[in-house]
Amino acid sequence: MLEVRDVVKSFDGRVVVNRVSFGVEPGEIFALLGPNGAGKTTLIRMITNILKPDTGQVLLEGATVDGDSRRWIAYLPEERGLYRRVPVIDVLVYYGQLKGLTAAAARAAGLALLERMDLQEWATKQVQALSKGMQQKVQLCTVLIGEPRLLILDEPFTGLDPLNTQLFEEILAERRRAGSAVLLSTHQMNKVEELCDRALMINHGYMVLHGSVADIRRHYAGHAVMLRADRRPELVPGVHGVEPVDGAWKLHLEPDATPQAVLRELVARGVDIESYAVAFLPLEDVFVKVVREGLGLDHGQSGPPVAEEPARGGAR
Amino acid sequence: MKFSLSRAAVVARREYLTVVRRKAFLFTLIAVPLYFGGVMAIASRGEMSSRRESMRSLTTLGVVDSSGLYAQASRLIVSSLALDAARAQLETYRTKVEFLPDQARLEQALRTGRVQQGLVIPADYLTAGRLRRFASSNNLFGSTASVRPIERWLVRNLLAAHVDTARAERASRPAVAMDLYTLGRDGRFEMKDDRREMMDFMIPFLVSMLLAMCIMVGGQYLLQSLSEEKESRILESLLCTLSAEDLLAGKLVGLGAAGFTLVAVWMAAGLALGSPLMAVAQVQLEPRLLVLAIVYFLLGYLFYGSLMTGIGAVTNNMREAQQFAMMFTFMNFVPVIVLTSILAHPDGALAVVLSLFPPTAPTTMMLRLGTPSAEVASWQIAASVGLLALAGWFVLRGSARVFRIGLLMYGKTPNLPEILRWARSGR
Numbered sequence: 021m022l023e024v025r026d027v028v029k030s031f032d033g034r035v036v037v038n039r040v041s042f043g044v045e046p047g048e049i050f051a052l053l054g055p056n057g058a059g060k061t062t063l064i065r066m067i068t069n070i071l072k073p074d075t076g077q078v079l080l081e082g083a084t085v086d087g088d089s090r091r092w093i094a095y096l097p098e099e100r101g102l103y104r105r106v107p108v109i110d111v112l113v114y115y116g117q118l119k120g121l122t123a124a125a126a127r128a129a130g131l132a133l134l135e136r137m138d139l140q141e142w143a144t145k146q147v148q149a150l151s152k153g154m155q156q157k158v159q160l161c162t163v164l165i166g167e168p169r170l171l172i173l174d175e176p177f178t179g180l181d182p183l184n185t186q187l188f189e190e191i192l193a194e195r196r197r198a199g200s201a202v203l204l205s206t207h208q209m210n211k212v213e214e215l216c217d218r219a220l221m222i223n224h225g226y227m228v229l230h231g232s233v234a235d236i237r238r239h240y241a242g243h244a245v246m247l248r249a250d251r252r253p254e255l256v257p258g259v260h261g262v263e264p265v266d267g268a269w270k271l272h273l274e275p276d277a278t279p280q281a282v283l284r285e286l287v288a289r290g291v292d293i294e295s296y297a298v299a300f301l302p303l304e305d306v307f308v309k310v311v312r313e314g315l316g317l318d319h320g321q322s323g324p325p326v327a328e329e330p331a332r333g334g335a336r
Numbered sequence: 337m338k339f340s341l342s343r344a345a346v347v348a349r350r351e352y353l354t355v356v357r358r359k360a361f362l363f364t365l366i367a368v369p370l371y372f373g374g375v376m377a378i379a380s381r382g383e384m385s386s387r388r389e390s391m392r393s394l395t396t397l398g399v400v401d402s403s404g405l406y407a408q409a410s411r412l413i414v415s416s417l418a419l420d421a422a423r424a425q426l427e428t429y430r431t432k433v434e435f436l437p438d439q440a441r442l443e444q445a446l447r448t449g450r451v452q453q454g455l456v457i458p459a460d461y462l463t464a465g466r467l468r469r470f471a472s473s474n475n476l477f478g479s480t481a482s483v484r485p486i487e488r489w490l491v492r493n494l495l496a497a498h499v500d501t502a503r504a505e506r507a508s509r510p511a512v513a514m515d516l517y518t519l520g521r522d523g524r525f526e527m528k529d530d531r532r533e534m535m536d537f538m539i540p541f542l543v544s545m546l547l548a549m550c551i552m553v554g555g556q557y558l559l560q561s562l563s564e565e566k567e568s569r570i571l572e573s574l575l576c577t578l579s580a581e582d583l584l585a586g587k588l589v590g591l592g593a594a595g596f597t598l599v600a601v602w603m604a605a606g607l608a609l610g611s612p613l614m615a616v617a618q619v620q621l622e623p624r625l626l627v628l629a630i631v632y633f634l635l636g637y638l639f640y641g642s643l644m645t646g647i648g649a650v651t652n653n654m655r656e657a658q659q660f661a662m663m664f665t666f667m668n669f670v671p672v673i674v675l676t677s678i679l680a681h682p683d684g685a686l687a688v689v690l691s692l693f694p695p696t697a698p699t700t701m702m703l704r705l706g707t708p709s710a711e712v713a714s715w716q717i718a719a720s721v722g723l724l725a726l727a728g729w730f731v732l733r734g735s736a737r738v739f740r741i742g743l744l745m746y747g748k749t750p751n752l753p754e755i756l757r758w759a760r761s762g763r
Contacts, residue, residue: 094576
């Protein structure tokens, strides 16, 4: 669906995005991560064709993003706003028409979206009469109208209550099932773990992490398993260290040991196992570690620390 | 980046409807002509009624004649005042002249109201020419309205004993009409019709004023719309769906049309009220002039509208935008400031330069073309239109580049070298 090929962008001689490449497949939710000032917004602006890359290409379904193909991209920026003194439905009709719908079709689609957001009673009210949360829901409607194929959402959950967060997540799941690709930029790492298939992290304009969310978390957790048992396990073959973590035990494995072999050893030694799983590092910890230690900034020479895997696509 | 006419049309429609549906627009549409019309009507009615009142109330004029020149003078002044511009209706007033022995008696008569005005003719009047006029009120128009009948009475009665009545009458009013014949472009002398020439001039003058006002009003709407979108952070999501060029074109057309609607309604109202006068004066509009007015209007709006969108894009809020825009709006009104020079010397250096200089060309050229004595060479018209079109195209291109970059910049207003760099290279 979306293919970003080796894009570079600099301002006043300062490279802001440096040779970034990645793809997002239909039905995939892809996370774009990075600390503030890493170059995420510039990268998004190149994808949406607001900025042109100095070198490299952005392709949507194999073609450059231009002219009519823009209508298939929808963007919810982090710093967002709406026309304040305009009825809600008129805002949606305007966005719908810009995406190529007729006025009547845009009105029908707008009303359907407002109903989905439980805002149908507010259709004829001016935007300024709505609460902040309601306005955010209207913002999402402006993104969804015209059934875009690529949704780019920058911090979509900020300021939402748990109920509306859940609603947003349901809508994302619906769009995923309908085959839309979603590029999600957020600092809420729990949301990335919950929703995203793959992630790209950039720092100082460089790609520093790229791959499936599970692989990244596993990679940074080290070669380990989490065990919940009746007692502290002894060092069985294949385990070179045991560490207590939140009432459980983290078993650090030898490089050639497999989790299955270690499990067999533990059972054979009569350990009463409550739970046993491959260890994953929370994504937040991965984020902090990568940024704090400046990992992957030599990308130009050594490549990203996690190799990209084929896109999974479809629902998880 | 590809330009999409359909998306620009959607923007234009929205911008137009948003502005014209606002209560403030309707208020401005109705209130401004009512205000100016009301002020002019009140002022004009006030002046006329004051003059009439003054003439009506002047039933007796007290005269103290120390010169002895007016011993045989007539005891009655008959005067008239036109009630309309066409002098179709005249009102006649009769004023009795009462001679008094001295100034003290005159002042006494004024105080009691027996006479309403007084005239003291000193002994040396014939050589010195000085008179003293007394009035019980100091009303501006009222006091001047009655001067001319008194002057005529003085002339007529000074000559009455020495020349016949007809000569005395003619001396008091040397010309009831003095028609002026001027050499026309075809080599023949033609009677100059001031009223018709004024009306012929009024059309291009009004067109140039319409252009200047449209630029001002449309420019204000452009600044307002862009500032609102920048302040409320709408642009980023919009620019994902349409190009900066689509947005710029849509805004230029939609908001220009809104400004035009406003001024056109005012003009239409003005023309409707003035049409009887135009019919009397047999005003004819030259097709060439009409075509040129449209060309100048479109090119002028393109030039100024593009400038305003560039300004709106690089500034952070309405106040900042207005400060920037003011100097450009001022350029637009330079020809109005030097209006008398242009009208007096329509082919002079100042008029020619201003009609070739793109920012002042539309207004100046329309003024020159409307001035009957001007002979505007065809090359000047061609050069003026060409330069304006070229300048409009450059400004549009530069503004589109500045617009694309400036729209997403918040907080810091770029300096002039930065803006010029954006306009040149688009980065």
